[in-house]
Amino acid sequence: MSRPPVVDLIDVTRSFTGPPEVQALKSINLRVEKQDYLSIVGPSGSGKSTMLNILGLLDRPSVGEYYLDGALTSLAGEAERAALRGGKIGFVFQAFHLMPHRSVLDNVLLATVYSGVPRADRERRARAALHRVHLDHRIDFLPGTLSGGERQRVAVARAVVASPQLLLADEPTGNLDATTSGEVMDLFEELNADGLTLIVITHDKAVADRAGRTISIADGRVSETT
Amino acid sequence: MKLRMPRRGRAERGPAPDEAVDRGGAPLIARADRFSAQDLIVEASFGIGARPTRLIMTTLGTVLGIASLVVTIGFAQTAAGQIASQFDAVAATQVVIEPGSANSLNGKERATGSLPWDAPDRVSRLAGVELAGLVSEVPLDAVTITAVPVNDPSEPPTLGPALMATSAGLLDAVRGQLVTGRYFDVGHDARSDRVAVLGSRAAERLGINRVDSQPSIFIGDSSYTVIGIIDEVERRPDLLDSVIVPLGTARADFGLASPDELQIQIALGAGTIVATQAPIALNPNAPENYEVQAPSPGSALRENVQADVNIVFLILGVLALLAGGLGIANVTMLSVMERVGEIGLRRALGATKRNIAHQFMVESVVIGLLGGLVGAALGVFAVVVVSVMQGWAPVVDPWLAIGSALLGAVVGLLAGVYPAVKASNIEPIIALRGSN
Ligand SMILES: Nc1ncnc2c1ncn2[C@@H]1O[C@H](COP(=O)(O)OP(=O)(O)OP(=O)(O)O)[C@@H](O)[C@H]1O
Numbered sequence: 326m327s328r329p330p331v332v333d334l335i336d337v338t339r340s341f342t343g344p345p346e347v348q349a350l351k352s353i354n355l356r357v358e359k360q361d362y363l364s365i366v367g368p369s370g371s372g373k374s375t376m377l378n379i380l381g382l383l384d385r386p387s388v389g390e391y392y393l394d395g396a397l398t399s400l401a402g403e404a405e406r407a408a409l410r411g412g413k414i415g416f417v418f419q420a421f422h423l424m425p426h427r428s429v430l431d432n433v434l435l436a437t438v439y440s441g442v443p444r445a446d447r448e449r450r451a452r453a454a455l456h457r458v459h460l461d462h463r464i465d466f467l468p469g470t471l472s473g474g475e476r477q478r479v480a481v482a483r484a485v486v487a488s489p490q491l492l493l494a495d496e497p498t499g500n501l502d503a504t505t506s507g508e509v510m511d512l513f514e515e516l517n518a519d520g521l522t523l524i525v526i527t528h529d530k531a532v533a534d535r536a537g538r539t540i541s542i543a544d545g546r547v548s549e550t551t
Numbered sequence: 552m553k554l555r556m557p558r559r560g561r562a563e564r565g566p567a568p569d570e571a572v573d574r575g576g577a578p579l580i581a582r583a584d585r586f587s588a589q590d591l592i593v594e595a596s597f598g599i600g601a602r603p604t605r606l607i608m609t610t611l612g613t614v615l616g617i618a619s620l621v622v623t624i625g626f627a628q629t630a631a632g633q634i635a636s637q638f639d640a641v642a643a644t645q646v647v648i649e650p651g652s653a654n655s656l657n658g659k660e661r662a663t664g665s666l667p668w669d670a671p672d673r674v675s676r677l678a679g680v681e682l683a684g685l686v687s688e689v690p691l692d693a694v695t696i697t698a699v700p701v702n703d704p705s706e707p708p709t710l711g712p713a714l715m716a717t718s719a720g721l722l723d724a725v726r727g728q729l730v731t732g733r734y735f736d737v738g739h740d741a742r743s744d745r746v747a748v749l750g751s752r753a754a755e756r757l758g759i760n761r762v763d764s765q766p767s768i769f770i771g772d773s774s775y776t777v778i779g780i781i782d783e784v785e786r787r788p789d790l791l792d793s794v795i796v797p798l799g800t801a802r803a804d805f806g807l808a809s810p811d812e813l814q815i816q817i818a819l820g821a822g823t824i825v826a827t828q829a830p831i832a833l834n835p836n837a838p839e840n841y842e843v844q845a846p847s848p849g850s851a852l853r854e855n856v857q858a859d860v861n862i863v864f865l866i867l868g869v870l871a872l873l874a875g876g877l878g879i880a881n882v883t884m885l886s887v888m889e890r891v892g893e894i895g896l897r898r899a900l901g902a903t904k905r906n907i908a909h910q911f912m913v914e915s916v917v918i919g920l921l922g923g924l925v926g927a928a929l930g931v932f933a934v935v936v937v938s939v940m941q942g943w944a945p946v947v948d949p950w951l952a953i954g955s956a957l958l959g960a961v962v963g964l965l966a967g968v969y970p971a972v973k974a975s976n977i978e979p980i981i982a983l984r985g986s987n
């Protein structure tokens with residue numbers, strides 16, 4: 326029996342009821358296999374974030390089906406979707422979304438709280454995740470004292486600490502310069518090599534080119550550019 | 552291919568099988584530790600602790616409200632205790648009977664009846680009467696009371712002590728205390744002996760503090776032997792300023808026509824029955840000719856006093872508490888607005904709506920509880936300090952302190968409902984986009 330794809334979108338449409346009504350995604354079909362590294366490019370307003378929100382179970386398709394890891398997500402209730410977000414999906418945002426009053430370690434620990442990592446295991450795993458993003462020396466710092474690249478690496482550590490199947494990143498290098506964005510991309514490649522499935526939205530051609538596979542969205546429609 | 556999600560009634564609770572067993576890489580995750588009560592408390596306390604100054608401002612209204620409630624009720628309890636102790640000791644066991652009076656035609660007050668000389672004997676047979684005694688003021692006219700015979704006409708007349716006449720049993724009926732010597736007895740009374748007992752202040756004025764040498768005082772020109780000094784007359788404090796002689800002596804020497812007042816010490820609660828029966832025992836033909844002062848039945852008086860103290864301050868306290876609750880609701884709402892990004896992040900990390908609502912509820916309950924604790928402590932402190940300064944015994948029910956602290960938590964709970972519901976209804980996609 327073959328492994329189901331991590332992501333399988335079948336004729337997914339997302340429309341926002343207006344007025345005027347906006348069809349942000351139009352009948353999308355997309356398969357992402359395990360350990361794929363996919364980048365999504367497209368002009369502003371083309372529907373990239375909308376797609377990522379659906380993939381991350383933060384939003385639901387208006388029409389069509391989304392199988393995550395072979396399971397039909399439309400059957401899951403709100404609480405179950407929250408559990409899937411906590412356990413199977415990791416997010417990285419352009420704006421980092423770190424909690425300013427809490428240490429680097431606490432920020433990473435926050436993801437273990439909602440994903441059911443056993444209490445006794447949490448700190449060990451948070452430290453391991455920070456080690457993996459090469460931030461052992463910043464564990465007790467507050468986010469405000471870190472550089473942009475370091476902050477995004479903390480966010481990546483938080484995204485992977487609960488061992489998700491799928492990492493979703495929306496413009497992860499949008500606030501970073503070329504050098505620091507290079508650091509983050511290196512990190513993504515390492516994680517991908519370790520078996521993580523990655524979907525990264527980007528404007529940056531250099532970033533998109535490092536992915537194994539690139540799709541572009543224009544006006545809510547997908548075309549593969551590999 | 553249709554694979555169903557494992558159905559869980561409440562996915563966020565309890566362990567559930569993870570169907571992704573065959574997938575390499577990601578180790579299995581036990582669900583048992585998903586946002587437990589401990590996590591809830593930790594997350595809420597981080598939320599509260601992040602802004603200590605604001606926390607103080609937020610709790611201020613609740614602190615004031617709870618403190619004023621504790622102070623109000625505490626003082627009411629203290630005052631009630633104070634009043635009760637006085638009422639129980641004196642008023643609740645005291646009946647006073649005087650001859651009735653009416654205004655006569657020439658405008659003067661005229662007694663309509665008179666107390667018989669054997670009044671104490673008559674009423675002491677009634678149920679509920681414990682002790683009884685007669686007391687009467689003796690008009691002195693131009694006669695003065697001195698410790699030495701005065702024969703010096705050039706000396707200016709001084710205002711001497713008053714002269715009182717009582718039955719032998721009066722001292723006990725008014726719960727007086729002997730400082731030294733003895734009170735006169737029925738024999739002195741019957742024989743009209745020239746003996747006198749001094750009130751403590753009168754004794755001081757006359758320069759007499761011992762009676763073992765049988766000192767004499769002079770009422771006019773007649774000498775009287777002092778046999779005792781009394782103090783602590785709760786019901787007739789004017790006796791302390793007086794020279795007291797037996798009723799029989801007053802009748803013989805000063806022509807006293809009839810006694811002024813009958814003092815009766817009764818059993819607690821016997822006020823009503825004694826008040827109706829005593830006038831009949833005194834004069835069966837005209838019991839209406841007496842004025843009776845008896846304790847009001849039950850403790851209606853005391854309750855009135857307490858209710859008067861409570862209502863105004865209680866309303867003020869409740870208003871302050873309301874303001875405090877609105878303050879908490881306001882600040883919690885503000886903090887929800889400020890933390891929209893955080894809420895979106897938590898939802899993305901796997902928090903359910905319910906997790907978010909609980910977090911803000913707990914934050915607001917803890918703020919309320921803190922305000923309640925501080926307010927209760929301040930209130931108790933204020934009651935104790937003021938009471939001690941006034942010389943009262945502070946009475947604060949421990950349940951008042953505990954209950955009011957918990958009331959703070961309840962205020963926080965109510966104040967937190969709306970912000971918590973608002974927070975849990977924030978859409979994560981909007982929350983996460985908002986700060987981009
Ligand atoms: N909640 C919403 N209600 C109505 N329209 C929306 C909503 N969210 C997105 N849209 C619309 O859907 C379209 C796609 O938006 P989306 O955010 O996915 O674009 P994007 O590709 O991520 O753009 P960018 O590169 O600027 O981030 C846009 O036209 C946007 O206005």
Ligand SMILES: [Mg+2]
Pocket residue numbers: 373374375495
């Ligand atoms: Mg976008």
